[in-house]
Amino acid sequence: MATLTKPQNLRDVAAPGRDGVGASPMRPDGILKVKGDFAYASDxxxxxxxxxxxxxxxxxxxxxxxxxxxxxxxxxxxxxxxxxxxxxxxxxxxxxxxxxxxxxxxxxxxxxxxxxxxxxxxxxxxxxxxxxxxxxxxxxPPIGPAQALDPERYGYVHAPADYKAHASGNIVHSQHIHHGDGDSAEVRALADVIVRGEYEVGMQDQAFLGxxxxxxxxxxxxxxxxxxxxxxxxxxxxxxxxxxxxxxxxxxxxxxxxGGAFGGxxxxxxxxxxxxxxxxxxxxxxxxxxxxxxxxxHVHRHPATMVFEHGATRDGRLVFVKAEIVLDGGAYASASPAVVGNAASLGIGPYVIPHAVVDSTAVYTNNPPCGAMRGFGAVQMCFGYESQMDRLAAELGLDPVEFRRLNAMEQGSALPTGQIVDAPAPVAELLRRVKEMPLPEVANRRTANGPDLRELPGGLSNSTHGEGVVRGIGYAVGIKNVGFSEGFDDYSTARVRLEVIGGAPVALVHTAMAEVGQGGVTVQAQIVRTELGVDQVTMAPADTRVGSAGSTSASRQTYMTGGAVKQTAEAVRTVLLARGRDRYGWAPAFAASLRLSGGKVLTAAGEVVADLVDLLGDEPVDETTEFRHRPTEAFDRVTGQGFGHVQYTFCAHRAVVDVDVELGLVKVVELAAAQDVGKAINPLAVVGQIHGGSTQGLGLAVMEEIVVKDGKVRNPSFTDYLIPTILDTPPMPVDMLELADPHAPYGLRGAGEAPTLSSTPAIVAAIRAATGLPLNRVPIRPEHLTGT
CATH class of the missing domain: 3.90.1170.50 (Aldehyde oxidase/xanthine dehydrogenase, a/b hammerhead)
Incomplete structure (x- = not known):
């Protein structure tokens, strides 16, 4: 058998019964990881x-x-x-x-x-x-996105076959979305202002530490x-x-x-x-x-080139949008088809726009393969459409937040795919909340030698003493789907066994969910404590001896495997109560009103009518079920119409930055967020997810990029590929809404990806506000700010 050089972990997750849904119990792997005793795969x-x-x-x-x-x-x-x-x-x-x-x-x-x-x-x-x-x-000769799409433009410098990345051609997948009358002349005439913008997103790495x-x-x-x-x-x-x-x-x-994953x-x-x-x-x-x-x-985030055209009336109403997106899929397909679908269906943002045409394409190239990464196609699009929102607001002379709120979708709004948003969509409220958060004070601490350099862009390197530092504020909001989409059979399997061990009821939970740091094992234990009223919950190692739990991606595990654990625990409870009916003669209606808490069976008034230990005796209850969300459907290949996504989640950010416009250095002073999470199963973990997603968005905004030249990776190390450290990470106040989704377990929404979307364009908007520069590409480097 394989052994580990460090102690096995995650087996026992015992805590008081109060550590159920809505609490923030200690993670079972937390102390082990902090002390260096957690057993990683490399051990x-x-x-x-x-x-x-x-x-x-x-x-x-x-x-x-x-x-x-x-x-x-x-x-x-x-x-x-x-x-x-x-x-x-x-x-x-x-x-x-x-x-x-x-x-x-x-x-x-x-x-x-x-x-x-x-x-x-x-x-x-x-x-x-x-x-x-x-x-x-x-x-x-390596093929890049431009050659892949239009080799004739390059005059066939080499043989025509040299411009085919695969025998099947250079297109991995395309998706067209057509909503309303599209970009007809009649529709364009309704717009008083038309803004066109070209945007680019570089290749980001998941940069997991393990x-x-x-x-x-x-x-x-x-x-x-x-x-x-x-x-x-x-x-x-x-x-x-x-x-x-x-x-x-x-x-x-x-x-x-x-040791981390993020899609990689x-x-x-x-x-x-x-x-x-x-x-x-x-x-x-x-x-x-x-x-x-x-x-x-491993795969990386797709680099993207995007061309947007938006039209609006003078009073600030969006009329139409036209978007063309090209994603560099790299050498092999990976998840590119699904990323293309996400980019197309979420490509206009959380806004009501009567007429929309979106074309999204992924191409094969000889660059590194690209696939899943936190945000999954929606990150690139959010940078594009939110940049457009700022440009439109400026052209119309409107406040950028109020302009967004004026056009924000809400429950009952239609997406460009024709799908109706049938759960809360508090886009305008999130924007209002994030705007009304108190602003940080301008840095004014001083030392004996002048300003406190820790508060200045690049100050710790003694490169500035405050000259040329300008503050900017920017806003952004995004929309992200939750779960697998477009008709994929998305399900998760859970086994729950309840038995008496050492004179107390103990639950065993067995799923194939991959715990990659998101805290899913903590959440599963919380759900079992809530549904079965037991203190001791043991997590079996995740393996293929139990049915699939799907991927730990798409913000889906709390929804899907959490839903499976909840459903299976309910099945265990049903068996227990049936035993009670047989043993104690409970009427069906009376049994249905009972609940489990603290190892007891209680009436609605809190009266103890049985003990779980007695109901279980020497006969454990062992149930396995599969949980599915409501079905989705593939987008129409011509129009892009269809019920493609099961759930949507929204997050808004306000970024405050200080920019040294002479040196091109940026310090993100604060990155505030407001997000609707439906129901916070573990509030502290949710805040951690929002902080983590925001930090990865910060990295994409100002530092993270795999540099590829002529197909070759130039910076495959953490020396040259830079990720945010604690010194780059600002205070991140979070305002968390809990507006229940009626279709989801406990009303929850997946929370991990949405903050990765809006953090990047909010930071870029703040840098634009400080510098007056257009900044149509991320990450932003010092030379983009100084012109050198």
């Missing part, structure tokens, strides 16, 4: 294990003429050197489209694509073996047990089984400790490589990426 160990490693392409695009592995195989300590020819089953996998080779076959399509994998007795041995592999490349890692252990039955840091155990299993040539019951996955672990990375090496050698194989490998080994 996995087996006494007989080998180390796996991949040879990756140094080119963005090239044909492979030959691969010579003889010298690597001859090196002492090397147990396996595998190419695509050694794969026992399918050579391709993919999250939505099986277009990505497990190991490159005859062509590499992005910088860092794996070609050969090695298993050795030590990481250094594997590294030396990798260095001895000789690959003969025929380097080809690199990709896992341990594959061969089993006696010829199968593989994989201990892995992932976001979706069952979809990993589904993709790997055809590659390994094994049935699902012989490819068993168990979740190991995950939704695709397979090293999982299948570790399993192939373990299968070939008959020994356990561990793979742990270094930071550079991590940048190459």
């Amino acid at each position: 996995l160990w087996h006494e007989d294990m080998l180390w796996g490693m991949a040879l990756r392409s140094p080119h963005a695009r090239a044909r492979i003429r030959s691969v010579d592995v003889a010298a690597a195989l001859a090196q002492p300590g090397v147990y396996a050197v595998l190419t695509h020819e050694d794969i026992p089953g399918s050579k391709f996998y993919g999250l939505e489209i099986r277009d990505q080779p497990v190991l490159a076959i005859d062509e590499v399509r992005f910088h860092g694509e794996p070609i050969v994998i090695v298993a050795a007795d030590h990481p250094e041995t594997a590294r030396r073996a990798i260095a001895k592999i000789v690959v003969d490349y025929d380097v080809l 690199p990709e890692s896992g341990l594959a252990v061969p089993a006696e039955d010829g199968g593989i047990d994989l201990y892995i840091a992932t976001q979706w155990l069952h979809v990993d299993q589904q993709q790997m089984c055809p590659v390994l040539g094994l049935p699902p019951e012989k490819v068993r996955l168990t979740l190991a400790g995950v 672990r939704e695709d397979i990375s090293m999982q299948v490589h570790a399993c192939l090496l373990a299968q070939h050698t008959g020994k356990p194989v561990k793979i742990v990426y270094n930071r550079e490998e991590s940048f190459f080994g």
Whole structure:
């Protein structure tokens, strides 16, 4: 069996009964993580294990003429050197489209694509073996988004075939949305003001701190047990089984400790490589990426170019919008089709616009593959449409917040897909609340040597003493879907077992939900305490022995797996009360009015009528159910109409920034948020999610970008890819609304992604206000502010 170098965790989550829904109990993994005792996937160990490693392409695009592995195989300590020819089953996998080779076959399509994998007795041995592999490349010109869309514009400098990223062509997926009369001349004539803007979003990385890692252990039955840091155990299993040539019951996955995800672990990375090496050698194989490998080994946020055109009347009413979006999907499809659907359907923002035409397309290129990242297509769009809102407000001479409120959607409004918003949509209220929050004071603390440099942009580096510092304030609001969309069968499975242990009722919860830091295990325990009235709740390790919980993405796990746990706990309660009817002769109506609390069965008035220990006796109650949200449907391929999303969530931000306009330095002084969460199952955790999402939006606004030139990644390290530290993160006051969604468990809304949308354009709006510059691209760098 695999072992951990640090104590196992998350098994027991015992707390007083008051720690139910609406409370903020301590996270079971919190102290372990703070003390450094939490067992992450990179801590996995087996006494007989080998180390796996991949040879990756140094080119963005090239044909492979030959691969010579003889010298690597001859090196002492090397147990396996595998190419695509050694794969026992399918050579391709993919999250939505099986277009990505497990190991490159005859062509590499992005910088860092794996070609050969090695298993050795030590990481250094594997590294030396990798260095001895000789690959003969025929380097080809890399295809970027412009060439992918319009190769004829480039005059076929190279052969026409050189502008096809895949044999099927360069388009991954397109979605068209047509609402109202579109951009007809008659509609355009209704607008007194028309504003056109072009915007660009760079490639952002999820930048999780725990690199990709896992341990594959061969089993006696010829199968593989994989201990892995992932976001979706069952979809990993589904993709790997055809590659390994094994049935699902012989490819068993168990979740190991995950050091962050944010969408970057939704695709397979090293999982299948570790399993192939373990299968070939008959020994356990561990793979742990270094930071550079991590940048190459997972998908990133899609870079986007967007062209918006908005028309409005002189009194501030939006008339029409036309949007053209191009997303750089990189070398393989990953989640691009779904990202395209999100970008199109959410592309005009949380506004009522009678006429809308949106075209969203993802293209294949020879840039790194792009897929899921927090915000999932809606982040890029929010930067575009909110920039337009500010430009329109300025053109009309209106307050930017009041202009937004005037056009804000509400419950009953129609989206451009034709879907009616049938739950609270407090867009105008969120904007009002965030605007009315007290503003931070202008920095005026002084020391013996002048201003307190900690309060100035770049001040800690002693680069400024306050000269040229200007303050700006900006606002933004966004709309994000929750859950899987467009007809996907979105469900989650939960098993709940209630039994007597040590004289007390104890609940066991078993789901396949990936705990990636969002606090889902805490929430599941809270729900069981609420529904079954027990103090002790034990969480079984997440694995594929129970039905799928879906991905920890799309802000869906509290809704979906929380819903599954609630539904299953209710089934357990039904069995218990049925026992009470049989044992004590309770009338059906009386039994239906009873509740469970503190290990007792109570009447509505609080009278104890039974003890759970007595009802359970020696017969545990064990139930498993699947929970589904109401069905969605695919968007019409021509018009984009359809009930595509199950739920919407909204967040508004106000950013206050200080900008040194001479040096091009920015300090975000405050980033305030107002968000409707439906029901805060764990209020402290929700605030943490809003803070985390806002901080990632801050990173996209002013620092985070994977720099890709001619298809090659130039900054695959945390030295050169910058993420916000505590010194970059400002105070973040949060105003949290709880307007229940009648279709969701407890009325909750997924909360994790929405703050990532509006934080970026709010910060950019504030920088525009301070500098007067248009700033149509993120991230903003100093040279964008100084013209150097």
